[in-house]
Amino acid sequence: MARLLVAGCGYVGSELARRAVLEGHEVFGLRRSEGPLPPGVTRIRADLARPETVPSLPEVDWLLIALGADGRTEAAYRAAYVAAPAVLHAALPAKPQREVVISSAGVFGRDDGGDVFADTRPAPATATGALLLEAEDAALRRGAAVLRLAGIYGPGRVGLLRRVLDGSAWTGRLTSWSNLVHRDDAAALALHLLAHPAPPPVVHGADDDPVPRRVLLEALSELLGCVVPDLPPQIPAPSDGKRVRNRSLHDLGYPLLHPSWRAGYRAVLEQHPELAPSATQEP
Numbered sequence: 001m002a003r004l005l006v007a008g009c010g011y012v013g014s015e016l017a018r019r020a021v022l023e024g025h026e027v028f029g030l031r032r033s034e035g036p037l038p039p040g041v042t043r044i045r046a047d048l049a050r051p052e053t054v055p056s057l058p059e060v061d062w063l064l065i066a067l068g069a070d071g072r073t074e075a076a077y078r079a080a081y082v083a084a085p086a087v088l089h090a091a092l093p094a095k096p097q098r099e100v101v102i103s104s105a106g107v108f109g110r111d112d113g114g115d116v117f118a119d120t121r122p123a124p125a126t127a128t129g130a131l132l133l134e135a136e137d138a139a140l141r142r143g144a145a146v147l148r149l150a151g152i153y154g155p156g157r158v159g160l161l162r163r164v165l166d167g168s169a170w171t172g173r174l175t176s177w178s179n180l181v182h183r184d185d186a187a188a189l190a191l192h193l194l195a196h197p198a199p200p201p202v203v204h205g206a207d208d209d210p211v212p213r214r215v216l217l218e219a220l221s222e223l224l225g226c227v228v229p230d231l232p233p234q235i236p237a238p239s240d241g242k243r244v245r246n247r248s249l250h251d252l253g254y255p256l257l258h259p260s261w262r263a264g265y266r267a268v269l270e271q272h273p274e275l276a277p278s279a280t281q282e283p
């Protein structure tokens with residue numbers, strides 16, 4: 001059994017920590033706030049933006065970095081993805097045997113509807129994308145594996161379902177690809193990588209079912225029992241965004257728990273009965 005430090009014990013980090021405890025690992029969860037941690041996780045309270053708040057850290061075998069930025073600004077991205085991991089590593093008593101760093105498919109600048117694979121070199125089109133790539137490159141130089149996640153959904157992350165219900169989701173580029181991953185796959189795949197004897201440098205955490213945004217919104221509308229707005233009947237092939245390909249996770253032998261968002265969102269809805277059609281429709 002391993003000693004594991006989860007730096008950034010938030011939505012994904014906490015689910016990974018919960019799973020690791022169940023597997024019998026000794027788990028430390030680092031976060032800034034007094035927010036909840038799963039049972040059996042030893043809390044480390046530290047703000048990695050303020051090195052003076054970082055206590056002495058345990059020596060661990062495995063390290064997961066799942067820090068989230070406080071906003072979509074350059075300053076927030078630099079603080080969370082570039083500066084904080086450096087502060088963390090400076091404070092660790094020894095280099096962990098295995099490190100996994102969560103990144104985002106937002107690192108890609110590609111916006112022509114084409115495919116991106118784990119070995120596609122990103123060409124960020126934004127300053128925040130460039131900072132993600134800087135963080136990925138630093139992680140790879142340390143020998144860490146980078147897990148690039150698609151858009152995360154799951155229990156408690158139902159903002160898109162709420163926007164479909166109130167009609168506000170039907171804005172923006174409906175011809176863009178949506179790439180999704182259930183929180184449980186994001187967490188279980190990260191744990192799979194930590195336990196892997198020789199993980200590849202970069203893996204894409206996305207399901208098997210990239211989907212045009214319009215098709216996604218129509219399917220979620222049907223699931224929620226709400227009306228689809230009147231739109232031109234033809235669905236053009238996506239011509240913007242990118243399609244995140246997940247061959248790298250299949251090559252690892254990782255079995256997706258939710259291969260498609262279609263069944264994945266149905267499972268989420270069962271955990272959120274307040275959003276189900278019977279709960280939201282007028283009698």
Ligand SMILES: NC(=O)c1ccc[n+]([C@@H]2O[C@H](COP(=O)([O-])OP(=O)(O)OC[C@H]3O[C@@H](n4cnc5c(N)ncnc54)[C@H](OP(=O)(O)O)[C@@H]3O)[C@@H](O)[C@H]2O)c1
Binds near residue numbers: 008009
């Ligand atoms: N959301 C998406 O759709 C999406 C898509 C692709 C990739 N990702 C990436 O996936 C990763 C995990 O996302 P998530 O949804 O699990 O994020 P999250 O719920 O916001 O959790 C982030 C965690 O980082 C901690 N944290 C942030 N700054 C810190 C600091 N300076 N010192 C110590 N702890 C700090 C937070 O602690 P407190 O809560 O205690 O403040 C929180 O526990 C992020 O890197 C995110 O960019 C997300």
